[in-house]
Amino acid sequence: MNMEPATGKRPRTTVRSRGRRTSIADRISDLPDVILGEIISLLSIKDAARTQALASRWRHLWRTASLNLDFRGLPANHNGVLLDIILAAHEGLVHRLCLPARYLSDQAAAMEAWIQSPALDKLQELDFYLLGLPNTCVDLQSPPASIFRFSSTLRVATISMCSLLDYPVETLRFPQLRKFALVAVNISEDSLCHVINTCCPALECLLLRTNFNVHGVRINSPTLKSVGIHASVAELTIENAPSLERLLCLKMHMKMRVSVVSAPRLETLGYISHHEWGSKIMYGSTVIEGLCVDSLTTMVRTVKILAIHMNSNLDMTIVLGYYKGFQAQVDFVTFFVLNARSLESIQLVVDSRNYSREFVSGQREKLQIEKRASRGPNNKLVVQIVQCLLNVYIGKH
Structure with missing residues (x-):
């Protein structure tokens, strides 16, 4: 296809400015045919056909342009x-x-x-x-x-x-x-x-x-970057997806199990919901069931967005087990502290080997709990950092 601008006289537009008439060249029609044809191909069929009325040069472009x-x-x-x-x-x-x-x-x-x-x-x-x-x-x-x-x-x-x-x-x-x-x-x-x-x-x-x-879907794809599923599938297994960045279960049916075995680039995962009783998302050693997260030690290494679906009027508590105060865990909890208006309490369960008064004091500062409290009585949030020994909670602060 010809890449050179068509020769000949170009249409010009006349405008009035401060009492003077000024002629402006039609710069669009100066573009090469291949670019004008590309513009037409992006239009709806109705709008593409209307380009014939712009100028005589556009008529042959419409006849040969690739159509949408x-x-x-x-x-x-x-x-x-x-x-x-x-x-x-x-x-x-x-x-x-x-x-x-x-x-x-x-x-x-x-x-x-x-x-x-x-x-x-x-x-x-x-x-x-x-x-x-x-x-x-x-x-x-x-x-x-x-x-x-x-x-x-x-x-x-x-x-x-x-x-x-x-x-x-x-x-x-x-x-x-x-x-x-x-x-x-x-x-x-x-x-x-x-x-x-x-x-x-x-x-x-x-x-x-x-x-x-x-019933089940198993994915082994080196090229897949995004997967969305809204279906009555009982099991979805990501066995090997080295390029996968987004995995969104747009509707998790009852008792649906999502298992991520290998997806080293996964950044967006969800969504989880309190409505989907019995459904699970498993990522390595992390298990998410409903709105209960057993551990984030594996998932937070790559996942930056965890999609959650919930009733905006729900009074709720978040319990995060195996909390160690890693920066990724701090960022995750701080997001809820500063943004979840309906959230009533957060409970962070800490292994006894990592638990101390200094640890608790430092974490409360990092989580910006006082910043949330300063917003007024309607933003009251209770954050409990509890010690766990042999799966028994023995302290609260």
């Missing part, structure tokens, strides 16, 4: 017809395609024709979006095999409201896929683990939401 083709940007009564016309007449390619997930079953023939269009040969983003989540997987159909013809070029994909069978999944490979979401999909555990750990060697972001027939 989102079904939601087309008039509701004629979106299917317009999509046919655009795919047939447009001279350029489509880099992003967003279609309603229900069309995988309701409009299977039309979907097949759209997907086979040459305009989609180098598709980079595919999104089958949902307007509402189904309650069961009974009516979910297998998608047409043609939706996987973009596997070599896709970088972002959302697959929703369908049933993925084992055989076609086992043959898939997405060498460039960076972001992948499975929403309300019926898929087996083996197939899901194959998708995550084998067929997406460049995968960085993964979202699992309301998927069916999956």
